[in-house]
Amino acid sequence: MRIKKILVLFTLLLLVVTGIYSQTAFDFYINGNEYLKKADYFSAIVNYTKTIELDPKYANAYNNRGFAKYKQGKFSDAIADYSKAIEINPKHENAFNNRAFARALNGDNDGAILDFTKVTELDQGIGDVYFNRGFAKWLTADYNGALADYAKAIEKNPKDALSPDWSFDDNFSESQLDFTKAVKLSPKFAEAYYNRGLIKYGHSLNNIAILDFNSAIKIDPKYALAYKQRGLTKFKMDNYKEAITDFSKVIELNKDDTAAYYMRAVAKQKNIDYDGAISDYTKVIELNPNYKNAYFNRGFVKGLKNDFAGAIPDYSKVIEMNPKDTIAYNNRGLAKIKNGDYDGGIQDFTKAIEINPGYAPAYHLRADAKYKKADYDGAIQDLNKVIEINPKYAKTYGIQHMLKKVKEDKDKAAKSK
Numbered sequence: 103m104r105i106k107k108i109l110v111l112f113t114l115l116l117l118v119v120t121g122i123y124s125q126t127a128f129d130f131y132i133n134g135n136e137y138l139k140k141a142d143y144f145s146a147i148v149n150y151t152k153t154i155e156l157d158p159k160y161a162n163a164y165n166n167r168g169f170a171k172y173k174q175g176k177f178s179d180a181i182a183d184y185s186k187a188i189e190i191n192p193k194h195e196n197a198f199n200n201r202a203f204a205r206a207l208n209g210d211n212d213g214a215i216l217d218f219t220k221v222t223e224l225d226q227g228i229g230d231v232y233f234n235r236g237f238a239k240w241l242t243a244d245y246n247g248a249l250a251d252y253a254k255a256i257e258k259n260p261k262d263a264l265s266p267d268w269s270f271d272d273n274f275s276e277s278q279l280d281f282t283k284a285v286k287l288s289p290k291f292a293e294a295y296y297n298r299g300l301i302k303y304g305h306s307l308n309n310i311a312i313l314d315f316n317s318a319i320k321i322d323p324k325y326a327l328a329y330k331q332r333g334l335t336k337f338k339m340d341n342y343k344e345a346i347t348d349f350s351k352v353i354e355l356n357k358d359d360t361a362a363y364y365m366r367a368v369a370k371q372k373n374i375d376y377d378g379a380i381s382d383y384t385k386v387i388e389l390n391p392n393y394k395n396a397y398f399n400r401g402f403v404k405g406l407k408n409d410f411a412g413a414i415p416d417y418s419k420v421i422e423m424n425p426k427d428t429i430a431y432n433n434r435g436l437a438k439i440k441n442g443d444y445d446g447g448i449q450d451f452t453k454a455i456e457i458n459p460g461y462a463p464a465y466h467l468r469a470d471a472k473y474k475k476a477d478y479d480g481a482i483q484d485l486n487k488v489i490e491i492n493p494k495y496a497k498t499y500g501i502q503h504m505l506k507k508v509k510e511d512k513d514k515a516a517k518s519k
Contacts, residue, residue: 127156131163134170143170161190165197172200177208195224292321296328299335308335326355330362337365342373360389364396371403379403394423398430405433410440428458436467444471462492466499469508478512 134149150167153160168183184201187194202217299314315332318325333348349366352359367382383400386393401416417434420427435450451468454461469484485505489496496502 127153127160127163130156131160131166134163134166138166138170141173143173146170159190161187161194161197164190165194165200168197168204169200172204177204180204181208193224195221198224292318292325292328295321296325296331299328299331303331303335303338308339311335324355326352326359326362329355330359330365333365333369337369337372340372342369345369346373358389360386360393363389364393367396367399371399376403376407380407392423394420397423398433401433401437405437405440408440410437413437414441426457428454428461428464431457432461432464432467435464435471439467439471439474444475447471448475460491462488462495465491466495466501469504473508473511476515478508478515481508482512 130149130153134146134153137143137146137149147167147170150163150170153163154167157163164183164187168180168187171177171183172180181201181204184197184204187197188201191197198217198220202214202221205211205217206214295314295318299311299318302308302311302314312332312335315328315335318328319332322328329348329351333345333352336342336348337345346366346369349362349369352362353366356362363382363385367379367386370376370382371379380400380403383396383403386396387400390396397416397419401413401420404410404413404416414434414437417430417437420430421434424430431450431454435447435454438444438450439447448468448471451464451471454464455468458464465484465488469481469488472478472480472484482505485501485508488501489505
């Protein structure tokens, strides 16, 4: 999801400065701006900090230092700087706007809405604030509020607008919200279509959500987020082939988009393209060696291809990252059994049960491994446990029938001695 990047990133205000003291603070401020433009955030912070040391009331220095910290992912520190800028200048629209973004990314969506609302009250030219506030409302599940803000955003820029009727009331509110302002070729309104599409997607209105994503892409053919969300929507509709096409477009636009590779891998897996899925999961791991789900899914797909020896190290990596992952132990145990290692499989199933004593599949698979090792009593004990803890599972997988077979084979083995 993309919040419109209209942050007034930093304020290059030409100030009238008098005296050696103020000039020095201003010099550091200008230096900070230059470093900020070069994306050298560390050096920018050093210079803004020097500005603040020389002039503790320099609101723009706090605002710009906050932005540099924001770009470093230090959202709490950025919020503190924006707040200081606002304390010095309660009408600092840029600081309110920037703090709203930082709050949203820091998980404080309610705080972000308050700040965006303040920007609308100050109304000094940040026209896209309605898009941004609408997005924050969407994150808090205030869908009606989000739709109203997107409508307001479109209303504020009716230039070249057409008039399709987007009125509907299912799943939204009793009163219809009629989007009578549409978009002609403007990246800003590509954002409006995208955000409105997100809301429809959130309400499972998938077909009309796709229409909005189509419109956003028509306006901005390089809108990677719109391709990605359209792909997700098509995936949700089980249209895996077209989802793959959209995720491929995202990758074409950004060859390092880990999420796009991952989603394309899942879509390929669903589309029974196991080699393609493995290739994409491998790319995900190359880009992010700590992407646990990529290891898990790659191991699973290798199992589907009967490459159990290849699946085992993938599940082992998952377990290394999360030693309490019941399913990873269970699946590795199954891969070991399929690879002929019954003792190793039993050990993994036992660990899965230790982590989650109510996990029926581990008892089931351990019973099967014990049966193949002619440990009939152990198998019978595990099968009875499955019936005890999960009768529905036992019925689905024919545990009673399996139990009967094990007992019969136990009796045959006893008689043959």
